[in-house]
Amino acid sequence: MGDVSSSAAEFRAGFACFVGRPNVGKSTLMNALVGAKVAITSSKPQTTRRAIRGIVNRPDSQLVIVDTPGLHRPRTLLGERLDSLVLSTLTEVDVIGFCVPANEPIGKGDRFIAEKLAAVKKTPVVAVVTKCDLATHEQIAAQLLAVSRLADFAAIIPVSAESGDRLDVLGDQLIERLPESPPLYVGGELTDEPEQVLVGELIREAALEGVRDELPHSIAVVVEEMTPREGRDDLLDVYAHMFVERPSQKAIVIGPKGARLKDVGSRARKQIEALLGTHVYLDLRIKVAKDWQRDPKQLRRLGFYD
Numbered sequence: 001m002g003d004v005s006s007s008a009a010e011f012r013a014g015f016a017c018f019v020g021r022p023n024v025g026k027s028t029l030m031n032a033l034v035g036a037k038v039a040i041t042s043s044k045p046q047t048t049r050r051a052i053r054g055i056v057n058r059p060d061s062q063l064v065i066v067d068t069p070g071l072h073r074p075r076t077l078l079g080e081r082l083d084s085l086v087l088s089t090l091t092e093v094d095v096i097g098f099c100v101p102a103n104e105p106i107g108k109g110d111r112f113i114a115e116k117l118a119a120v121k122k123t124p125v126v127a128v129v130t131k132c133d134l135a136t137h138e139q140i141a142a143q144l145l146a147v148s149r150l151a152d153f154a155a156i157i158p159v160s161a162e163s164g165d166r167l168d169v170l171g172d173q174l175i176e177r178l179p180e181s182p183p184l185y186v187g188g189e190l191t192d193e194p195e196q197v198l199v200g201e202l203i204r205e206a207a208l209e210g211v212r213d214e215l216p217h218s219i220a221v222v223v224e225e226m227t228p229r230e231g232r233d234d235l236l237d238v239y240a241h242m243f244v245e246r247p248s249q250k251a252i253v254i255g256p257k258g259a260r261l262k263d264v265g266s267r268a269r270k271q272i273e274a275l276l277g278t279h280v281y282l283d284l285r286i287k288v289a290k291d292w293q294r295d296p297k298q299l300r301r302l303g304f305y306d
């Protein structure tokens with residue numbers, strides 16, 4: 001009983017992106033969804049690959065709409081990089097909106113994208129039939145049926161960005177598929193670098209592997225900086241500090257002749273590369289922060305807020 005009411009009150013927050021062939025109305029749809037409540041943050045990409053287009057804030061949820069560079073460009077669509085682009089996009093967002101216009105027959109391009117999306121089961125895909133103001137009821141009905149035959153979508157929603165029709169329904173459907181999470185952005189500002197936090201988690205996981213029993217809760221990781229290497233658009237420098245509580249733990253983490261740390265670094269790097277879809281140089285340093293778990297100041301610095 002108590003469980004039901006508390007879970008119903010949970011806040012949801014996460015990322016969505018829209019894909020589809022050119023001119024299907026993705027940009028117009030994103031702008032209409034974000035609407036008057038636009039809270040466009042800086043236009044500077046949050047990472048090397050992902051720019052925030054807008055944020056839909058509701059009392060119980062926050063939907064962050066991100067760009068998927070390359071995905072909607074036919075040049076890359078047909079290129080060899082498509083699979084890895086789609087894959088990395090799928091790992092970055094919580095839900096995908098696949099756009100098909102109501103007033104044009106489904107073509108090769110739509111089918112191609114639908115197949116790619118369907119092949120990866122992890123991220124739910126909501127199909128969006130766009131530009132419904134340009135189609136008759138019969139056309140819309142026929143298009144919904146045609147889209148349902150393309151793949152097994154989580155939902156299929158007809159909308160019009162022009163008239164605003166059913167944008168709220170689409171918003172509901174996307175938000176329903178976000179994880180329970182506190183807001184990621186407050187007042188249009190980034191409160192947290194979600195990616196930096198994720199990257200820190202990957203490093204911590206790699207460091208704990210094999211020594212979980214010895215160091216159960218004694219490792220914290222802070223990613224200090226993630227910046228694209230100057231002059232390279234395919235390499236990200238990640239600077240991270242790993243904190244342990246005692247020098248003896250530092251010795252465990254580093255291992256004989258540094259072998260363990262090297263292994264942790266290389267495993268973490270591979271995971272980060274898979275997450276972000278870019279090459280990564282990982283600079284990982286170990287520090288002893290004495291009794292950090294009991295020191296509120298240290299805890300705050302390590303990202304554990306009250």
Ligand SMILES: Nc1nc2c(ncn2[C@@H]2O[C@H](COP(=O)(O)OP(=O)(O)OP(=O)(O)O)[C@@H](O)[C@H]2O)c(=O)[nH]1
Pocket residue numbers: 020021022023024025026027028029072130131132133134159160161162163
């Ligand atoms: N009538 C009508 N026109 C729309 C609607 N949505 C988009 N359009 C028009 O369709 C054209 C393409 O829209 P965009 O939003 O630029 O499409 P896109 O998918 O982002 O295009 P790319 O950037 O090329 O991938 C524009 O001329 C829009 O004004 C809609 O709901 N109704």
